[in-house]
Structures are given as structure tokens and as C-alpha cells.
Amino acid sequence: MAVTLERQTFTVEPLSPVLGAAIIGLDLRQPLDASTQRAVYDTFVRYHVLCFRDQHLDQDQQVAFSEQFGTLEHHIASNRGKINPLVHIVSNLGADGKPSGKVSSTRWHSDKSFRPQPSLATLLHAQVMPPNGGETCFANMIAAYEALPAAEKAELAHVRVVHSWEISRARGGGKATPEEIADAPPMSHPLVRTIPETGDKALFMGEHAAYFEGQPEEVGRVRLEQLTAHAVEERFVYRHQWTLGDLLMWDNRCLLHRANTNFDAARFPRVLQRTCLRGAATA
Numbered sequence: 001m002a003v004t005l006e007r008q009t010f011t012v013e014p015l016s017p018v019l020g021a022a023i024i025g026l027d028l029r030q031p032l033d034a035s036t037q038r039a040v041y042d043t044f045v046r047y048h049v050l051c052f053r054d055q056h057l058d059q060d061q062q063v064a065f066s067e068q069f070g071t072l073e074h075h076i077a078s079n080r081g082k083i084n085p086l087v088h089i090v091s092n093l094g095a096d097g098k099p100s101g102k103v104s105s106t107r108w109h110s111d112k113s114f115r116p117q118p119s120l121a122t123l124l125h126a127q128v129m130p131p132n133g134g135e136t137c138f139a140n141m142i143a144a145y146e147a148l149p150a151a152e153k154a155e156l157a158h159v160r161v162v163h164s165w166e167i168s169r170a171r172g173g174g175k176a177t178p179e180e181i182a183d184a185p186p187m188s189h190p191l192v193r194t195i196p197e198t199g200d201k202a203l204f205m206g207e208h209a210a211y212f213e214g215q216p217e218e219v220g221r222v223r224l225e226q227l228t229a230h231a232v233e234e235r236f237v238y239r240h241q242w243t244l245g246d247l248l249m250w251d252n253r254c255l256l257h258r259a260n261t262n263f264d265a266a267r268f269p270r271v272l273q274r275t276c277l278r279g280a281a282t283a
């Protein structure tokens with residue numbers, strides 16, 4: 001599908017039946033005119049993941065592109081070697097600059113879901129990628145919600161979930177610092193949130209989702225594990241195989257994502273630059 005606007009034109013090619021579209025023909029180093037910006041945002045809401053092909057943005061250019069769609073967040077954890085404080089470098093490199101064997105963000109999550117205003121969108125731009133594997137995987141939480149039996153939807157309708165950076169760090173084998181805990185106290189959100197532009201309902205959970213508010217922790221934890229197992233079934237998932245030059249922009253309100261570890265992370269570098277747009281309070 002070609003979208004022709006005042007000055008700028010781009011083509012939209014769906015990436016999979018379940019979510020995602022490639023955007024071809026835009027140079028993101030140039031500011032978007034107002035109608036293109038609107039068309040890009042509408043396409044983002046419709047497909048949930050946009051892949052802008054053939055982009056080569058430095059950190060400041062990625063910040064400038066991202067800020068056309070909202071306000072950027074700082075990253076919670078320390079970020080070695082950053083040039084622009086609004087850009088987070090996602091990589092498997094150790095302090096010596098060599099592949100460390102460790103890949104981060106391998107558990108299904110929604111970025112910054114522990115914030116009072118969780119992230120609207122994340123933008124991730126490939127810098128160095130392994131020859132194969134290392135995909136970013138996405139699961140469609142609108143489709144996963146819609147596939148639930150009516151009785152389960154009714155049961156979950158008013159559940160609130162406490163999201164906690166401290167608990168998710170501990171469950172992942174790490175430890176949040178006192179500064180991080182003070183910066184990101186536990187925060188509750190509805191388990192089923194509504195996407196304002198469409199009225200669609202989506203499951204909102206992921207690795208920071210710790211337990212159900214007002215219920216014993218174990219009850220919510222088990223239920224969240226069951227729901228996640230359902231929501232990341234193959235039928236709801238798209239795996240993005242990166243090509244250098246890809247810049248992905250995805251909707252954290254209605255997706256879970258994770259990095260795939262199916263490459264030799266002790267041998268091949270995988271480096272991406274990330275910006276994150278603040279969202280609105282959940283409803």
C-alpha cells in the first residue's frame with residue numbers, strides 16, 4: 001500500500017499476519033511534515049510494530065525523530081559509554097568491548113511497565129548484528145486478549161496488577177539498587193487496558209508484572225504465568241529478523257517483546273540504540 005501525502009510518500013508492507021509493517025521510502029534524518037507524522041502514527045497504531053528500512057541515524061538524529069511523537073524517557077539503569085542521555089545502548093558487549101556471552105531483555109516484557117505512565121513506544125535501531133539469530137520477538141496482546149474465553153475476560157476485567165522493578169530484577173537473578181527502588185516504586189495498572197485510539201483491549205503484563213493487587217502474591221504470580229503462556233503462543237508472535245539499517249518502533253501498550261538468544265553471544269556482537277517514548281496513565 002502506498003501512502004501519498006503533501007510532500008513525503010511511503011509504502012507500507014505487512015510483515016506478518018499477526019502484527020508489524022515495513023515502512024519504505026522515508027528518510028528519518030529529515031523532519032516529517034505534519035500529515036506524514038499523522039500517517040506514520042496511524043500506521044503504528046494499526047500494525048503495532050513499524051520497521052523503517054534503510055535508516056542510518058546517529059544518536060542525536062534518533063532522538064530528533066523520536067521526539068516528533070512525544071517525550072523521551074531516561075533509562076533506569078546505568079548506561080556505560082552513552083553519548084546522548086536519552087539514548088540507551090542495548091548490547092552484549094562487556095567492559096572490554098568484546099561480546100560477553102550475555103544477552104539482556106530475554107524475558108517477555110513491556111518497557112517501563114513499572115512507571116505510572118508506562119512507555120508508549122520503543123524505538124530500536126540496529127547498529128551491529130550477528131550473522132543469524134538475535135531476533136526481537138513480539139507477541140500481540142490484543143489478539144491474545146480477544147482469544148480468551150468470555151468467562152475469563154469477565155474474571156479478569158477489574159484485576160489490577162502490581163508492576164515492580166525490584167521484584168523483576170530479583171526474579172531475573174539480579175538486584176535493584178536502593179536508588180533504582182526509590183526511583184521506581186511498585187505501581188499498579190489494570191491487567192486489561194484499553195488502547196484509546198481504537199478502543200481495543202489488551203493484556204498488560206510481562207516480566208515487571210509481579211502480582212495481583214489485594215491478593216496473595218503467589219495467586220497472582222501463578223495466574224500471570226498462565227496468562228503469559230497463553231499470550232506468547234506461536235499464533236500471536238512475530239519474530240523480527242534484523243537487517244542493518246532497520247529502525248523498529250513498537251507499541252508497548254499492546255505488545256510483549258523479548259530478545260532471542262539463538263546466536264553465539266560470546267562470539268558475535270549485537271548492538272542497538274534505543275529511545276523510549278513516555279506514554280499516558282493506563283485505563
Ligand SMILES: [Fe+2]
Binds near residue numbers: 110111
Ligand atoms: Fe525491552
